Amino acid sequence: MTRPMPGNARWMWFARHWERPVDVVRATSPKAKLAAGVARAVRQMIDRGETIWEGLTERGMRPEDVLILVSKRQGGLFDALITALKAEGLPVAGADRLILTDFIGVQDCLNLMRFATLDLRDLTLAEILRGPFCGLVDDDRYLFPLASRRTKGETLWSRVQVSDDPDVQRAARFLQGLFDRAHLPPYEFLSHVLDRVGEGGQTGWEMLNARLGTPARDPIEALLSRALSHDSAAPSSLQSFVAAMEAEAVEIKRDLAEAGREVRVMTVHGAKGLQAPVVILPDTTSKPKTGAPAVLASANAVVWSPRKDTDAEASKRARAIAEAKAREEHRRLLYVALTRAQDRLIIAGHWQGQAGEGKTGYEKESWYALCDMAMAVLEPEEFELGRRFGKVSVAGAGGGLATENALGGLPDWALTPPGADPVARKLSAPTSLLGPKTRIVAPFDAAREERLKRGRAIHALLQYLPELPEDKREAAADAYLSRDGELTAAQRVEMKAAALGVMRDPALGAIFQPGGRAEAAIIGRSPELPDGTVINGRVDRLVVAPTQVLVIDFKTDQPAPERPEDVADTYVAQMAAYWAVLKTAFPQREVVAALCWTDGPRLMRLPEAQLLAVLTSARGMV
Template sequence: LLRHTAFRRNEPGSVELWPLEPQPEVEPAEPWDAPQGQESAASPKARLAERIARFIKGEITSGATVWDKKQRRPARPGDFLILVRGRTGGLFDGILQALKREQIPVAGADRLQLLDSLPVQDLLNLIRFTLCPSDDLTLAEIIKGPFGVHGTAGALQWLGEDDLYALAQPREGRLWPALRAATDPRVTPLRDFLAELLTRAHKPPYEFLVHALERGHGLPRPGWELVLSRFGLPAREPVTAIIDRAAAFDADEAPSLQLFLDAIERRGGEVKRELSGPQDEVRVMTVHGAKGLEAPVVILPDMVAGPGRGGDLFVTEDGEPVWPGAKTNDITLSAKLRLDAEARDLREHRRLLYVALTRAQDRLILCSAARA
C-alpha cells in the first residue's frame, strides 16, 4: 500500500479556471482604419489583459494572503507570475500595458528589444545626426524628442509640431541650417546642444552617449533628467542597456560611432533580463524563460492555443529535405514525416504545459481569450 503525503499538507492551494473571454459582436474595422500589430480595446485579448490586471490589483489592495514559511501574509506584486507562450500576438504587450495602467509594479518583458524603445531611438538619433547633419527626418525626430526642450530647470517645456513646422515649412534648404539660423530663443538650447555634439563625432560611442546624458551642453537639465522627465522611470533600463552595449562595443571593436550604429541596427539590440531577483514586481514572461522559477500565484492566460506547427518543410533521417507544400500534396514519405513532426510538436507542447503548471506554489489560474 502506497500513501502519498503532501509536503505542505496544512497549506492548501487551489486551481482556478476562468470563463473564456468571448469574441465581441462588433463590426469589422475597415482596412484603412485597422491598426497593425495592435489589439483593440474590445478584443478578447485586451479584455483578458485588463481582467488580469484588475484581479492582481484587487488581490493586493484587498489584503488577500499567500503562504510564506508556513504562515499567511498579505500578497505583494512580486507574488504574481504571468506565463505566456510567446511575446507576439498582442497578449504579452497587452498584459504589460494593462498592469501599468493600473499602476501595478511590473518587471517588464523578460527580453528587452532596444530598438523598440523610444528613449534608445532618441539616443541613436543623436548619433545619426552627428554622422549626417543633413538627415532632415532624424533632426525632426530630435526636435520633437526629449532633447528638444526649453525653459528653466524648474519649468521645462518641449518643442512640438508647431515649432517643427515653423522651422521646416519656410526653409529653402536643409533643416539643420534653418535651425542654426532660427532666432526663436526656444530652439537655442537644442541648437547649442547639437552643435556641441557635432564636435564629438570622433569620440567612442560610450563616451559620446555618456556625455550627452550627463553633460547636455546648452540644455536646461542633463540629458538623463530630460529622458526620465519625458518617458518616466521605465526609460532607465533600456537607456542603461544601450550604454552598457556601447561600453562593450568599445572594448571589443574599433571605437567608431558609425560602426556602433551599424552593429546595433544590423544585429538588433535584444537584451535578456533576469526576472528571478528580489524585486517586488509582477513578472510577465514566456514559459521557456520560467524554468526554475516559482511564485505563490501563477496565471496562464493562453490556454486554448494548441501545439505550434513547424511548417511544411521536413527532413528525413538521412538529412534530405522534403517539402510537399500543402498537406493535400503529401506522398507516403511526407505523410509519415508530417505525423512525426506533429507528434514532436505535441510532446513539446505538453512539456511546456507541465513546466508552466508546476511554477505555482499556492494558486494556479487558467484563463484564455477566444480565438478568432
C-alpha cells in the first residue's frame, strides 16, 4: 500500500506487522522488508529514468538526488537501509556517525599495537594469529600446538619464535616487524602495516578486505585519521594512543551535507539546513514519545512524580505542559523532514500494532496519521504501490532526456560509462557475494555479546563432542560449559540440550557420518563465482562421502525460519560460495548445502536455484 504527499510525492508501505524486537534486524522482519522495499523503489526510479526538476530544467534522477531521513539511528532500520541500498547496487554515503571501537577491524589494528608494546599478551597474540593479518585459522594445526603444554612462564610468543611450521614462521616475521616499528608514532605504524605488501603478496588493506569485506574500510580510515590527530596533538606513542582509544567511545561524525554521487541516509536532526530533490521518510508510523520525566518543573520548584496516578495538582499541570512540549517537538521535526524535499517526497512506514479488521497499521498521532489527515482533501492517483499526488515524468518521454543533455552540453562519449578493468585475483569472504555493504553492527553491546556467547558455546560443543563416544558426551559438555563462570545453570542446560539434540536426532545422522570434518577451511575458485574471486572461508561441518558432499553450517537463531526463502541473505551468500567451490572440486558428486538450525533441531537444504540466483547476481555486480 502506498500513499502520497503534495506535489511530486508518494507514500509507500512495504512491510507487515511487527515481530518481536531484536538488536540485529532479521531478513524476515518488517523493518528489513521495508528497507528492501525502499531500496528497490529507488533502484527502479533511477533505472526507469524518472525525472526531477533542477531549476527550470528537467533531468533524469541520480543516486545523489536521494536523501533518506530516519527519526533515530537505533532500532535497526538505519543500518538495514544502508545494507539494502548497497545490495541493490546503489552507491551509499554510509553512516554519518561511527563508533570506532565497535568494529572488529579496528580492534584487529589496535591488537597489533597492544602486542608491539608488550609481548606477554598471550590472548592478544592468539587473536592476531587467527586474525586477517596472519590468517592461521586452523586451531588444530596452529594455535593448539602452539599454546598447549607450555611450562610456567613460557609465553605464546616464545613458542611462535621457535616453531618450524612455515606458516607460523611467516607470522613470526610479521610480528617481529611490529616490534621493529614499535617506536613509530601510531599513524606511521598503522600506515606501514596497511600499505606494505606482505610475503603473501597482499597489502594489509587487502587482507582486511578478504576477511571482513568492504564495510571495514570506512572505520579503519577513521582510525587512521584519529591516529594522525593524536600524533599532531602531543608527543605520541602506541601505548598512549591505545589507552586513549580504550578510555572513551570515539564517535566520528562524517559531513554528508554535500552530496557526492551517493544516496544519503541521515537522521532528521542531522539534516537540518539540507535539501535534496527526492526525500524519503521511511519510519513515520510510530507514536510520538510524549512521556514526561519523573522530575517535573513547577513554578520555581521541582516535583518528583513518577506516575500519573500519584500526581498532585502542581505535578499534573507540569506533566501536561511537558507532554504538550513533546508533541510540539514531534510535529516540529515532521515540519523539518517535510521541508527538506525540493521536488518529490515519499512517506513510508512498517505496520504498527496488531493486524486485523479496523486496524490502520499506524498510531493516531504518528507522522503518517498527520500527513494522511492533511492530504484527505486532495484527489490522488492510484498506482501499483498505492496513491500518488502529482505527475512523475520519465526521461525520454516528453523531452525529459533531451532537456538533460541540453543542460550540460556534453558529447555522448562523456555520458557513456567506461569499460570495467580486468579483475585481478582476490581472496574474498563468502558474504562479499552480496556486494558492497555497510551493515554496521556493534559487536560489544551486552545483548549482542550474550547471543554471541551462546552461539560460540553451542558451535564448540558441536565441533568437539561428535569425536567422543556417545556415553561420554554429556559429561564432556557439562565440563566444558562449567568453565564459564558467567553462565547460569539454566543457560548451561539450554546450550547442552541444543547441541545434544542435534547429535541425537536420527534425521540429522548424515551430518556426523564417517568422512566428516568440523571447522573445515574452504578456499578455492569456481566458474560460478565472479572473475578472479577466490573464496576464503570456514564451514562448521564438511562431509565428503563416495557419492555426495555435504556442506553444513550450524545456526543458533531463535526462532529459526520455516522456509529457505526466509533465510537471511548473508547466510545464503555464504553457503552459495561454499557450494560453488565444492561443486568445482567434486564435479562427479552431488554437492548439498544445508543449514542446521539448533532451534528444533532441523536440517534445511538450500535449493540449488536459490544458490545459483545469488551467484548470478554476484557476477552481475562485478
